[in-house]
Amino acid sequence: MKESSMFKSLILPVLSLLMVLVVVAIWLSQRVAVVDQVQRQQQQLQAELTVLNQKITQTTQDEQWIAQYLVEYRRLQRTGFVGNDQRLAWNQILIEESAKLGLKDASFDIEPQKPHQPDAMVGTLTLMDTAVQFSASVPHEGVFAQLLDDLRKREPGIFTVRECALSHVAGLQPLQVQCEFVWHTLEPGAAV
DSSP states (O other), rough: OHHHHHHHHHHHHHHHHHHHHHHHHHHHHHHHHHHEEEEEEEHHHHHHHHHHHHHHHHHHHHHHHHHHHHHHHHHHHHTTSSOOOOOOHHHHHHHOOOOOOOEEEEEEEEEOOOOSSSEETTTTTTEEEEEEEEEEEEESHHHHHHHHHHHHHOOOEEEEEEEEEEEEETTEEEHHHHHHHHEEEEEEEEOO
């Protein structure tokens, strides 16, 4: 009977101890879960902070790049290289320069604008080409060279000479010039 009474007297404290251990175990598991969740949130916030720091660094670099190249970009806009093609200005310049040099029978055809081949993108700008077929009678080769030099000085954009042919008609003066040159522009959002 002593054992039974001792057993009865120990049952309550043992059950109480077990209940406390269960409560502690539940509390510890919840605590571990909370700590894990806080650590995951901290890692996520750290990753977001890293991304933000990278964006800040990139923005700073972009601002430095813009400050460094903005003056040159604006100059290229003023000269007609950056922006829409300047075919009316080119038309007027060709007329004026041909008249100034006294070119006889000067004629030209400004073709529709096309994307440069191979495709060339500069950021969001697309390199576009506008071909010009030019013909005239010139007294000698130097006059045509002067025309090209004068066109470059007028800065009607950037152009390249693709092909030129100088020929004499029946061996007499003046020379006949058949030339193709291309005006280049960088256009925002041009479809390629």
